[in-house]
Amino acid sequence: MPKIDESPAITLCWGTAIGTALVPLIEAAGGAGLKAITLTAGMYEAARAQGMTDAELRGRLADQGLAVEAIDPLISALPGTPRPHEVPVPNRPFFEFTEERCHAAAEALGAETINLAHFGGSAVPEQAFIDCLGPLADRAAARGVRLTLEFLPESAIPDLATAVRIVRSVGNPHLGLMFDTWHFARTRWDLDELAAVPAGLITGFQISDRRPPAPGTPYTPMFGRLLPGEGELDLPALLKGLLTRAPGLRVGVEVFSEELKALPPPEIARRVADSTRRVLGQTLRT
Secondary structure (H helix, E strand, O other), X not given: OOOOOOOOOEEEOHHHHOOOOHHHHHHHHHHOOOOEEEEOHHHHHHHHHOOOOHHHHHHHHHHOOOEEEEEEEEOOOOOOOOOHHXXXXXXXXXXXXXXXXXHHHHHHHOOOEEEEEOOOOOOOOHHHHHHHHHHHHHHHHHOXXXXXXXXXXXXXXXXXXXXXXXXXXXXXXXXXXXXXXXXXXXXXXXXXXXXXXXXXXXXXXXXXXXXXXXXXXXXXXXXXXXXXXXXXOOHHXXXXXXXXXXXXXXXXXXXXXXXXXOOOHHHHHHHHHHHHHHHHHHHHHO
């Protein structure tokens, strides 16, 4: 497929093609004309264990015209995070990714950021995050990487307002905020609140769509999301405001979905590209 010079650029997040190995993810994203991917430290390590060298992986990325936007997630570095043996076995690998493992993957593949998430974390004071994140950001800066901090309703960083307070209090230029439409919709979809976030604070962006579940429906972490334009969120209005203030922001499509999980990676990437471009087209027309 010929490369498409589009702005904003679209990133295929690993969770949208969950279970796909690194090399097939690279080929699928490149084949759909996307511009970047995210991956876990474990995906990088698995590719190395299968015999790929760093140079070969970087070559695959270059051949497809792809950047690595982020290594995602780094959970274990935040206070109040469960130890790996304290979480369900399917989630355990995510809690085993250490700061060093994430930095090794980032350095090998030229990743721009490492994303921090307090997934499954217990209640801790905001000051504990502030005290932790400053040194974390300094260490990342020394290795040429930025950090983003993601808010999740089931964490001690449960909403946009909390994440903004923490990132502003840290005041480190190498730490920004990861804004995810799924978490924003599950807390309070308030575009005025988003517009009030200081310019430059949001340095990472993940998009998915959503239909409100029926009352009493149990929440299943990481699943139930929809591709952009397939749900009821006013994504064009959100995108217009956000991208006007942060024109260089990539649109990272993170859609944990059993339906997508069952598809071949090239089909997942094609659907990501088509749906996201449609929504971006609507944004430009509004």
